Amino acid sequence: MQIKRYEAKNVQEALEKIKRELGPDAIILSNKQLSGGKTPRIEVVAAKDDGETPLSRSFPGRRDGNGDGSLPVPGIPPLGDKNEWDGLKEDIGELKVLLRELKKRDEMFDAFGEVKERFNILFDLLGLKDTGGKNHLSQVYSRLVAQGVSKKSACILLEMLNRGTMTDRPGTPEEGMKLVEDLIRNRIRRKQPAGIDGRIKVFVGSTGVGKTTTIAKLAAHYTLGGKKRVGLATTDTYRIAAPEQLKTYARIMGIPVQVAADINGLRKVIEDFSDRDVILVDTPGMGLNDLSHFERTRDMFASRDGVEMSLLLSLVSSRENLYNTLSRFEDLGIDRIILTKMDECRRFGFLFDLVEKVRKPVSYVTTGQNVPHDIEEVTSENLAKLIVAGTLH
Ligand SMILES: Nc1nc2c(ncn2[C@@H]2O[C@H](COP(=O)(O)OP(=O)(O)O)[C@@H](O)[C@H]2O)c(=O)[nH]1
Ligand SMILES: [Mg+2]
Structure with missing residues (x-):
C-alpha cells in the first residue's frame, strides 16, 4: 500500500492532487484542519492499494470484496466523483458528532461514578453500609x-x-x-448557658418584628401569672405612635409606663420604678444600617447593671436576614433570643443551625397576634421538638 500526506487550501484542492498522483482508486485515511498559519489549511492522508503491503494482505477478503482493486474500508467509498466525496464528508461529520456524544457520555459516567463513590464514603462514615435494610x-x-x-x-x-x-x-x-x-x-x-435574669428587660430587634406586642404579652404574664409588679418603658421617641401603642396596652393592664429619651431619662425611669419587680423596656426598630439607633441603644444600656437584653428574631425572615441581624445585634451584647411569628412558619429545622451558632438561650416563642395569649416559654424539650417535628408539643 502506498500512503501519502497532502496539504491543501481546501478539500477540493487536496482531492485533485490525490487524484492526479494516486489515481481514482485512492482512499482517504484521514483528514484534518491544520492549526497555525495565516490561511486555513487541511491535511489529507490518502492511500492507494498496490497489492504489496502486509496491510492489504492481512485483509484479503476485503480486498476481493469490491472486486475493483480498491481497499474497501467499511463506510469509506473509493475516491471517485464529487458526489461520493460529499457523501464521505457527511459520514465523517456524523462520525465526529457520534464521537463527541460518546465522549460526553463517558464524562457523565465518570461524574456519576464520583458521586457514587462519595455516597459510599458517606454511608461508610455513617455506618449505613451493608445493614440489610x-x-x-x-x-x-x-x-x-x-x-x-x-x-x-x-x-x-x-x-x-x-x-x-x-x-x-x-x-x-x-x-x-x-x-x-x-x-x-x-x-x-x-x-446553652442559662442566661442572666435581669430586672431591666430590654427588647431589641428590627422594625415590625413584634417587640411591642411581645412586651405587652410578657407584661400580662408577669402581672397575672407571676404576680409581679411591672413597669413599662420605651426609648422609642422617633415615631409619635410608638409610645402610644405601649401606653394603650399599659392602660388596659393598669401598668405604669414612662418614656426615656436618653441615658438620663433612663436613669430617672429606673429610679421611678424602684418599687417594680420587673421593668420591660421597648426600643425603636433598628434597620441593619441604622448606625445612630444602635449606638444610642448601646450607650444607654452600657452599664449592663441589672440589664437583660433580648433580641427578637422573626421566624418568617429569610435565613440570610436572620444571620445578618444576629451579627449586627451581637454588638449590643445580647443575652437571650425571642423567636416571633412562629404561626407564620412551617418548618423549623433551620433553628438547629441557629442555636448551634448563637449559643444564647431562646427564652420565648410567639405564636400569633393575640395579647396576652400567643406566647410560649421555650425549653430544651419543646425547642428540640420544634426543630425535629415542627411543633412545640
Ligand atoms: N403572626 C404574628 N404576628 C405578630 C406576632 N407578634 C407580633 N405580630 C404582629 O406584627 C406586627 C408588628 O408588631 P409590633 O409589636 O408593633 O412590632 P415592633 O415594631 O417590633 O414593635 C403587628 O401587626 C403584630 O400584631 C406573632 O407572633 N405572630
Ligand atoms: Mg414597636
Whole structure:
C-alpha cells in the first residue's frame, strides 16, 4: 500500500492532487484542519492499494470484496466523483458528532461514578453500609432535611447518633427521629448557658418584628401569672405612635409606663420604678444600617447593671436576614433570643443551625397576634421538638 500526506487550501484542492498522483482508486485515511498559519489549511492522508503491503494482505477478503482493486474500508467509498466525496464528508461529520456524544457520555459516567463513590464514603462514615435494610438512618436523614435542617447538620446529627450515645439502632424512622430529638435536646441543655435574669428587660430587634406586642404579652404574664409588679418603658421617641401603642396596652393592664429619651431619662425611669419587680423596656426598630439607633441603644444600656437584653428574631425572615441581624445585634451584647411569628412558619429545622451558632438561650416563642395569649416559654424539650417535628408539643 502506498500512503501519502497532502496539504491543501481546501478539500477540493487536496482531492485533485490525490487524484492526479494516486489515481481514482485512492482512499482517504484521514483528514484534518491544520492549526497555525495565516490561511486555513487541511491535511489529507490518502492511500492507494498496490497489492504489496502486509496491510492489504492481512485483509484479503476485503480486498476481493469490491472486486475493483480498491481497499474497501467499511463506510469509506473509493475516491471517485464529487458526489461520493460529499457523501464521505457527511459520514465523517456524523462520525465526529457520534464521537463527541460518546465522549460526553463517558464524562457523565465518570461524574456519576464520583458521586457514587462519595455516597459510599458517606454511608461508610455513617455506618449505613451493608445493614440489610435494618437501620433507618437514611430515612431519618431525609426527614430532617425535609424539616429544614441543613444537609451538613443532618449528616453531623446522624454521625453523632451513630458514634455516640446510641446503643440500639432505630427500628423505624420514627424511632430514629425520636433519638435525634433526644440528642438535640441534650445538646441544647449542655451547650446553652442559662442566661442572666435581669430586672431591666430590654427588647431589641428590627422594625415590625413584634417587640411591642411581645412586651405587652410578657407584661400580662408577669402581672397575672407571676404576680409581679411591672413597669413599662420605651426609648422609642422617633415615631409619635410608638409610645402610644405601649401606653394603650399599659392602660388596659393598669401598668405604669414612662418614656426615656436618653441615658438620663433612663436613669430617672429606673429610679421611678424602684418599687417594680420587673421593668420591660421597648426600643425603636433598628434597620441593619441604622448606625445612630444602635449606638444610642448601646450607650444607654452600657452599664449592663441589672440589664437583660433580648433580641427578637422573626421566624418568617429569610435565613440570610436572620444571620445578618444576629451579627449586627451581637454588638449590643445580647443575652437571650425571642423567636416571633412562629404561626407564620412551617418548618423549623433551620433553628438547629441557629442555636448551634448563637449559643444564647431562646427564652420565648410567639405564636400569633393575640395579647396576652400567643406566647410560649421555650425549653430544651419543646425547642428540640420544634426543630425535629415542627411543633412545640
Ligand atoms: N403572626 C404574628 N404576628 C405578630 C406576632 N407578634 C407580633 N405580630 C404582629 O406584627 C406586627 C408588628 O408588631 P409590633 O409589636 O408593633 O412590632 P415592633 O415594631 O417590633 O414593635 C403587628 O401587626 C403584630 O400584631 C406573632 O407572633 N405572630
Ligand atoms: Mg414597636
